[in-house]
Amino acid sequence: MLLIPCPFCGDRDETEFAYGGDAGTERPADPGAATDEAWTDYLCFHDNPKGPHREFWFHRDGCRRWLTVERDTHTHELGAVRLSRP
């Protein structure tokens, strides 16, 4: 079980968080202008690397901030943890 250093709350157990998936893709600013293919890409296709991964975690049972976390998917080593909204 991970120990995630929340910038607000300190080191907290993973059970207090909700996983929010890949933080590496950005929502198209104008979805209407996106082709079907580009939109499907955004919706469905995400990298699933073995190694460093940037992802969202939500401190659901804490400060209710969305965090952007760097995590190695192989070793679970955590890198930078910051607020998604600066």
Add this chain to the structure above:
Amino acid sequence: MRRQPFRAAEGGHLIDRSEPLRFDFDGHRQEGYRGDSLASGLLAAGVRIVARSFKYHRPRGVWGFGSEEPGAMVATGVREEVRPNLKATEIELADGLMAFGQNAWPSVAWDLGAAVGMAGNVLPAGFYYKTFMWPPRWWLALYEPVLRRMAGFGPAPSAPDGAFYAKRRMHADVLVAGGGPAGVAAALAAARAGAKVVLADENVRFGGGLLRAPGEIGESDGLAWIDAAIGELEAMANVRLLRRATVTGYYDHNLLLVAERAGGDAAPGTPETRLWFVRAREAVIAAGAHERPLLFAGNDRPGVMSASAAGGYAHAYGVLAGQRAVIAGNNDSIYAVARLLRGAGVSIAAVADARAESGARDLPCRPGRTVERALGSRRVRGALLRRTDGRAGDRSERIACDLVAVAGGWSPAVHLHTQARGSLSYDEERGLVLPDRPGGANRSAGAAAGRFDLDGCLAEGWAAGVAAAAASGHERPAGEPPRSPDRVAGDAPVFWRIGAGKQFVDLQYDVTAADVELAAREGYRSVEHVKRYTALGMGTDQGKTSGMAGLVLLSEAIGRPVARTGTTTFRPPYTPVPMAAMAAGLIGEGRDALRRTAADDWHEARGAVFTAAGLWRRPSYYPREGMDEEEAISAEVREVRAGVGIVDVGTLGKVDVQGRDAAAFLDLVYANRISTLKAGRGRYGLMLREDGRVFDDGVVMRLGENHFYLTTTTAQHHAAMQHMEFLLQTVWPELEVYATDVSEHWFAAALAGPGSRALLGEVAPGLDVSDEAFPMMAVRAATVAGLSALVFRMSYSGELSYEIAAPADHGLALWTRLLTAGREHGLTPYGTEAMGVMRIEKGHVTHAEADGRTTPDDLGLGRMVNAGRRSIGRRSLDLPALCRKGRQQLVGLAVIDPEARIPPGCQVAERDDMRPAAPLGHVTSFCYSPTLGRAIALALVENGRSRIGQTVYVASPVTGLAMAAEIVPPVFYDAEGTRLRG
């Protein structure tokens, strides 16, 4: 005969001879002492056959001393509350304990399944895969029942476990796994340095290897030194000692799982097992080592056992594992064991040292020899000794004995180290798999790191404690590590087997040396594959004693160095953890917090039948004298439709949204436009997921220019809240919007029915309730029944209706005052069942219809969707898959037979013959409609809207029931909506 014929006259530091205990094994009354394990009690009583093996049903006796025990598997308790798959070595004797040997019928002494063992080679390695494959229909009819009887483990209990189990969480600077000399020294160093220390050991008493054999520390008895150190630790506020507590798992970020056998006879009122989740900054792994077997024919016979265990039973329990012993091994420990046994009263027949050069004058030594075969069938009656150098012409020596104590060297317990993703190395010279690079914040010490001398264990443990304390921010402790004159390294050359015959590697799963070699011949190269193919090490002992032998055998068979073969992955748990302990807190009452609305006390006093809605409980209906459930629900519906009813909707999610960009944000969150709402008005809002599927719905009310109050469904509230916070914090952080969950702040009740306006007008005299002044979808702040409230005119039931929200603290007052005022209006409280019937009659969707696969158009809500394409999920609706023909659409089903009732889980079929065919769709919601006088349903049906008027069948393939129904529009009642206007 004496009750305990194998109990020595004196000795045994774990037992209390002043307290004899009676216990029962396989129906026979036995006697032992307080402090005995079941294994020591059975050995003292002279019981040698304790269980039968898994595959061949060969007799199994006690082999080991603790959690490494591979053979002595028992069940305790009686039929309903039986606890299977326990190790006799780990059960503490209690007065009245009932235990049974496992895998045996009718008893371990006379077991019919042993015929399988006589059949010999019918069950070779991989027999599951080879024998029981074809034909498949034989599996159910023949193989499974036979295998269940023959090859199962213990029986499962049939009654719920009456004991209770608990989980605890703890933070520590240093967790020390193992309370032998190394672990105690580590704990002492770290605790003296000021670190918060947890020391956990699986035995009843700290001491590790010193429990089995005497040693000397600091010029005194080793156990006395341990006791003094434990006394010092116990008195320190920064230390927690856990006895009977096995560190079973090492997880990410230094989370360690400790299973404490807390309860039982010794401590009534405590949980049976307590699972500790310890987040430790640093860990010291001092888990010790396991003695290895020697491979020879008949090495599984009761009476063949680990030499250190044989010595341990004498030292710790004053129990003689035999009367006449042959001791065989490949290292110096055999001489100490021989002297220990001799001192306890065992006659030593021979001490066979596989190494040519060793010997001792005071013992009947056989240097350069080892056991070739254990004699006897159901128990050991003798041993054949033979030269280890294989010199030709040598004759075997036959020695009568009832105990063969074997010492094959030690395997460090590297389990926790590897669970933490540490790497291993193989020391070829010493024949040891050793911890190499640690994978977490931990260090191994003592026997777990390959140090087998007492002095080395103490020094390494102390150093590990100092280092762990330093790494968690503490100064170096005062004092020096304890010392011991015992500096014998205890290394053993790798020596495994001699002779031929059935040589067992894994005593629990009956894996022989020949099985491993067969696997190699059949092409298996990976140790992981061999493990799965032969089942080697897959028993409840997880191959603690057998793993190394299997590894060496495989390496030899495939001609590869051991270092390159590698070990199997060590996974948690290190020892079995009861499922009940893992389930503690996750099952039964108290699993979840119970949420009650402000009016809950009233519902309960009224005798409501409750239903769960997430964590909430809600009145499902209010039972009535002389009516069954359906009649009571139908009565509630009729009274609402004809008069006025009240329902508690306090469980709805409520969100307060404010800020400069609130309206713009809600336009993005909902698929329909919100920004065009005027203050004082509300609108039904539809939330989509980004993939275009309906996510949630509710009502959005505009209280002011930049102030909204919205509701979510009870079920999806948390998801919806999280969704909005995600969008605000990651997608549109530039928007100035504050979304606050106010679900707990507000209570709400709905008045519904043609009589609701008159009642509201009476309780809210300051509010103009006329249709012109208070139109549909308007919201008003008003004083209702003397309480400040928000009143919203909307309808879920299809009748004229008002939802009244008041601060939660006033909720019960609001509810009871409305009920009192409503008495003269015939006000009927109704529950979720009546509410559900009325919403089905009106064709409103819930999560049964918005099931995560349906789009707004599928549900007939397509016209609500905003033409602009920026809002969440809107763009996806234009993807070809979501607007293609042939999608399932929401329709109503009116069952033709008025007496018929729809069972749960029905499909919609074109025919009623139940022949397998792709269904047209499925029923999503169903009820008996008292308004229509027949069963009705909502359903998702392929091209449903174009099938209106068709007759289909509501079919329940599992019950064989089918009933004709007409496809109708999903609104069964007042399609024009005239009743909403009142």
